Amino acid sequence: MIGSYFEQQTIAEADQMTDSTTDASGPRVGWIGTGRMGVAMAERLAKAGVDLTAWNRTLAKAEPLKEHGAAVCEAVADLRDRDVVFTMVSTSADLEKVLLGEGGLLTGDQVPGAVVDCSTISTEASAAVRAICAERGVDFLAAPVSGNGKVVRSGTLSLVVSGPEATYDKVAHLLRHIGKSVTYVGEGDLARLVKIAHNLMLGVVTQSLAEITVLVEKGGVSRHAFLEFLNNSVMGSAFTRYKSPAFVNLDYTPTFTPILLRKDFDLGLAAARSLDVPMPVTAITAQMVQASVGSGRVDEDFSILLDLQAAASGIELKPESVHVDDGLGTPREDGRS
Missing domain, CATH: 1.10.1040.10 (N-(1-d-carboxylethyl)-l-norvaline Dehydrogenase; domain 2)
Structure with missing residues (x-):
């Protein structure tokens, strides 16, 4: 559980005062939601060597992550023993379902230590999820993103984060694997x-x-x-x-x-x-x-x-069939950058 990981990190930080060679092992990470955005974000974690296991309602959408060293599980419950679990879903109802629905992440005796939600949901829905996580002893970070799958893969995604600052400090290195810009804006659900x-x-x-x-x-x-x-x-x-x-x-x-x-x-x-x-x-x-x-x-x-x-405006547009630079380094159809 991430409780033990956080404890190990705190001990490691204290030990670094006397032993700079100490290196605590990284967290075991879970990922829920591998749609267009989620799979690209999880891929960056996997490519960075993070111990990652992913779940998606349509399992086939998570399978490509195996090529990058990640594991795929068949049930959300299989992620309860993870130190950190990221969620990237479409709506607050989807988030509630994967966390609290039948077989949900937070419905068993064992729960992860922290949930980092990258979805775009309302401040009110986020606050409700935060309260439920607190009841179960789970830290919660709101970490919505700016960009899309192509932006993620180009390494130019931006994230804005709110929640307990101590939790943010522990997982910031994971967030920086996902995007080039990570901005912490304070406690609660300000990031929403x-x-x-x-x-x-x-x-x-x-x-x-x-x-x-x-x-x-x-x-x-x-x-x-x-x-x-x-x-x-x-x-x-x-x-x-x-x-x-x-x-x-x-x-x-x-x-x-x-x-x-x-x-x-x-x-x-x-x-x-x-x-x-x-x-x-x-x-x-x-x-x-x-x-x-x-x-x-x-x-x-x-x-x-x-x-x-x-x-x-009374006009009909037609494709101009001209190559236009998108600023992300996307290759041309002829294979040139």
């Missing part, structure tokens, strides 16, 4: 609010990018030329560069779906109401996100906001 605010900006920026891209195209400028200019200006960002290939070539392979974005806008606007913060631009964008869901194209990337804007 930070991540929700982040995703609100994600939607607002994408809707704005769709509007100005359609504006210049209808005025006679190609999308790739406009986005090249924008990305190399002070207004460009890692995000606008990353989204440019989808906008230019209309490749809506999903990295984040309209339904997931709508969930985050619902969470964000609820938080704004509770904190009495007016968010007019966010509220308008929420309607555009709802329109993207209403279009029925819920299995595509939320970049379809571009198509909806074009349709509202």
